[in-house]
Amino acid sequence: MGCTTLLVGRRASADGSPLVARTEDSSNGSFDPKHVVVVRPEDQPRVYTSVLSRLRIELPENPLRYTSVPNALPDEGIWGGAGINAANIAMSATETLTSNPRVLGADPLVDLVPESGAPGTPDHRPERPGGIGEEDMLTLVLPYIRSAREGVERLGALLAEHGTYEMNGIAFSDVEDIWWLETVGGHHWIAKRVPEDHYVTMPNQLGIDSFDLEDAEGKGHDHLASRDLRSFLETHHLDLTLRDASLDPSAGSSAGAPAGAPSPHVLNPREAFGSHTDADHVYNTPRAWSMQRTLNPTSEDWDGPGPGNRPESDDLPWSRRPERRLTIEDVKDVLSSHYQGTPYDPYSAHGTEAQRRAFRPIGINRHNALAILQIRPDRPESSRALQWIAYASNPFTTLIPMFTNVDEAPEYLATTTAQVSTDSFYWTSRLLATLADAHFADAIPLIERYQLTTLALGRAAVHATDGTVCRPPHSAADGSSGGDGSSERSVPSVLAEANTTVAEQIRAETDQVLGAVLHTTSNLMTNRFSRSDG
Structure with missing residues (x-):
């Protein structure tokens, strides 16, 4: 796997x-x-x-x-x-x-x-x-x-x-x-x-x-x-x-060993x-190269002829x-x-077909x-932990934040069955990615706007919840009210409500972009014909 x-x-x-x-x-x-x-x-x-x-x-x-x-x-x-x-x-x-x-x-x-x-x-x-x-x-x-x-x-x-x-x-x-x-x-x-x-x-x-x-x-x-x-x-x-040899413990003192040995x-x-x-060089090491190239863009000559910083390099740190x-x-x-930005992008018009299929991408279909x-x-211990979740092929999907000090996950994240359904964030994400992949250049502007909107919604929801959660002076270890009347609801219940709210907000945006991508890709089907039936 x-x-x-x-x-x-x-x-x-x-x-x-x-x-x-x-x-x-x-x-x-x-x-x-x-x-x-x-x-x-x-x-x-x-x-x-x-x-x-x-x-x-x-x-x-x-x-x-x-x-x-x-x-x-x-x-x-x-x-x-x-x-x-x-x-x-x-x-x-x-x-x-x-x-x-x-x-x-x-x-x-x-x-x-x-x-x-x-x-x-x-x-x-x-x-x-x-x-x-x-x-x-x-x-x-x-x-x-x-x-x-x-x-x-x-x-x-x-x-x-x-x-x-x-x-x-x-x-x-x-x-x-x-x-x-x-x-x-x-x-x-x-x-x-x-x-x-x-x-x-x-x-x-x-x-x-x-x-x-x-x-x-x-x-x-x-x-x-x-x-x-x-x-x-x-x-x-x-x-x-x-x-x-002078560094071998069995040989006695290592005095005089070369500097940096x-x-x-x-x-x-x-x-x-x-x-x-050879399998590592097409499946594994290129992904490390891609991540480090993105996060340290000016630290190395990533696209130069030298052997040390190539997709096939064995010694990337x-x-x-x-x-x-x-x-x-x-x-x-x-x-x-x-x-992206290299000849190895399977969605790019640049590079040869062999280059575009040379390496296993990080953002893959499966x-x-x-x-x-x-x-x-x-943040207080009662609201410190967040688990951000995305399903399906990452280039086309978004994250939903979830506070973890709760007793139940929001329905949109939790409801996944064998049957394909847009009531499930998993299945909706799979459908969205599959439709968008087939017509990448036409669908990706819709996906990018969706990702920007939903990530901002997630950030805003976290900020708002952080502002709501005030740990009482005598609160219990689980974040519940300590009985001094300063909190009407326990912190876990506030977090659970926030989880559901943001999940439903992102659900609405996901349904909307699915419809938009479906419309765009339907108009690009192979069997399309532009003459109107008069």
Whole structure:
């Protein structure tokens, strides 16, 4: 499953919020309808069973309420995608990653092994469950954590105990930090704290490009990992970093080592655990190039002949400092990119047909959902968290903001069934994108006006709600009135009403633009004929 992740540290964002954003994309030829739900503590299972791997896990007591963007059709499990819990901790799960044979041979993935042979016969082998995967991770972790670091530690413990059947990247955020975890083989993992003034681009490849083992084994200030990661690296000769012999700890003192030489404790996980295949160069690395080209337009010669900053480059940095502070709108634009301004844009008249189809765009037809998770440091805890939601192909869709300290998602975001219906934001977004794509040049002005109008509506709704929410001096932990009569309604009820109001406003705009695009594209059908029937 292809996805694209963008992480923005709090000192790189416009309002000081850490931003965690990811498009969840279905596999080629399939589409997974999504909806937004709020999972209350009483609805969280106490024993969880994975649909795909059939793994059964007992869960802790006292889960927190949390939001989720699961599959609307649960035939393959939950696939919660992204959410924020009642402690204002955000989680995005997952970004599918690449690996290499050395890693998968050293620590094989934990696949489901079906039952074989007839029971009671010598050749009978009972079913062996697989590990955990994208289907499971949000449900197993988000309700039980109170910091981003706790998220890394809980998921790391689950991976060590149960393993996984796929390589994944997972983001956790609290009001200060974003941590990014990457699975390494079946049971191992590494995690790194995103620099506060940087953003991170993740396009389906194992991405961390520098990792300090000494920090991970010690204070864990910026790095965490499986406890046996160093021995795992050494036993299977996975660390490919070329170091000066004087830096080898077994050779004694490293005095006299050349300036800038690699530390014996720092490795490049991309080289150790990742991949640099021809498939990466058409499917993965061009997306990192596009994101960094957009957010650092003058920092590099992005279109020059040099090998370091091309769409096929293997050494684009995992994180970098943007040229200016980034906004929610920047994140949406970057995750809607189809290589505008380059010969690789499939909608452009420039470039050759081969160039226009050379690389996988970020804004692709098979987006299921986009979630941007925002924890705002300048707001009370009762209204601090926002989850911005878009469905379907991002170049043609818009975001709806949702305050997460609520017990129920607005109907327009939550109502998705197998039947196509304009009562659903998911299905309306899918219809809109499909109609507009077929006649891009004629429809895109309508789409751009729609996006400007609806994003402004979302911003205005958030500002108005922030002005309405006044936390009483003696308020309860959940934001409800403390009984001093200073608030007639609880904060969650105010937020729920605001969520519904803005969703309905954007619903009206979405219905209107759908009609306009339908009219425009109907007049451009292949079987049109201009002579009137007299």
